[in-house]
Amino acid sequence: MTRIAFIGAGNMATALIRGLLNSGHTATSIRATDPYAPSLDAMRALGVAADDNNAAAVAWAEVVVIAVKPQMAREVLTPLAGQFTGKTLISICAGLPCAFFEGVLGDVAVVRAMPNTPALVGLGATGLYATAAVSDAGRGAADALFNAGGVARWVESEALIDAVTAASGSGPAYFFALIEAMIQGATALGLDSDTAKQLVCQTALGAAQMTLSEDASPTELRTRVTSKGGTTAAALERFEDGDFNATIQAGMQAAYARAQELAAQS
Ligand SMILES: NC(=O)C1=CN([C@@H]2O[C@H](COP(=O)(O)OP(=O)(O)OC[C@H]3O[C@@H](n4cnc5c(N)ncnc54)[C@H](O)[C@@H]3O)[C@@H](O)[C@H]2O)C=CC1
Ligand SMILES: O=C(O)[C@@H]1CCC=N1
Numbered sequence: 308m309t310r311i312a313f314i315g316a317g318n319m320a321t322a323l324i325r326g327l328l329n330s331g332h333t334a335t336s337i338r339a340t341d342p343y344a345p346s347l348d349a350m351r352a353l354g355v356a357a358d359d360n361n362a363a364a365v366a367w368a369e370v371v372v373i374a375v376k377p378q379m380a381r382e383v384l385t386p387l388a389g390q391f392t393g394k395t396l397i398s399i400c401a402g403l404p405c406a407f408f409e410g411v412l413g414d415v416a417v418v419r420a421m422p423n424t425p426a427l428v429g430l431g432a433t434g435l436y437a438t439a440a441v442s443d444a445g446r447g448a449a450d451a452l453f454n455a456g457g458v459a460r461w462v463e464s465e466a467l468i469d470a471v472t473a474a475s476g477s478g479p480a481y482f483f484a485l486i487e488a489m490i491q492g493a494t495a496l497g498l499d500s501d502t503a504k505q506l507v508c509q510t511a512l513g514a515a516q517m518t519l520s521e522d523a524s525p526t527e528l529r530t531r532v533t534s535k536g537g538t539t540a541a542a543l544e545r546f547e548d549g550d551f552n553a554t555i556q557a558g559m560q561a562a563y564a565r566a567q568e569l570a571a572q573s
Pocket of ligand 2 (some may be wrong): 472477
């Protein structure tokens, strides 16, 4: 089984590791590093060896996932330069281009990945891009890692990873915000919070599942719910008073621009 080391054992690494374990990857083939003791304890509770020795983890691994904040990546990776020959580096750092890792590390085969936290429950969505230096085995390992926690799609150009970031990388937060607002709305109308949560979340699941499985566009599906002169139309008209669609588009453009700023600052 591929030996995978995670440098950084925070939120996203934990989601990916739990996805791997749930899909049958053995804990002894995973290792994690982090300077933060509670993160190491959480890893050990999953049966994953964890310490703060990045160099030893890289030496042990066939695949290394860099899962620190983008602003930390240079500082964390600089001491590891020259230690990636024959290994695959998978970066999940928002914004940072493959060329950044090649510049810091020298000889390295880089996969750029943009996963999301629902990997924790097996429903992650990941975009992947590989440089020409990545071997078939390296691509296969990335495929296996991200399909373990959901679905993964390869994109044709590296720039599209920033688009993935704006869509599905940050996307769970957009849906959490909508769910949060809808639960607040439902409780304001008198539902108890448990019932509101159940009904709102089931509605979100149902809408997503229908959009995937029905042979109809989201526009058509929305139209089928929206009776002329009915309740849905009343709500959607009010949303559009607040420029709902334009606001979502502008938010996603802001996420995309921020990914590019992170690259420029690296
Ligand atoms: N949270 C999310 O939804 C997503 C995050 N990402 C990317 O994943 C990366 C990690 O993000 P999160 O997990 O949210 O952040 P986080 O802050 O939860 O985790 C980062 C971890 O890196 C550790 N760290 C700091 N210095 C280190 C060092 N020298 N050696 C090893 N570990 C060190 C920190 O202690 C922390 O536990 C970021 O680059 C982010 O852009 C990508 C997709 C989604
Ligand atoms: O907010 C962020 O920068 C990271 C990348 C995508 C999701 N979380």
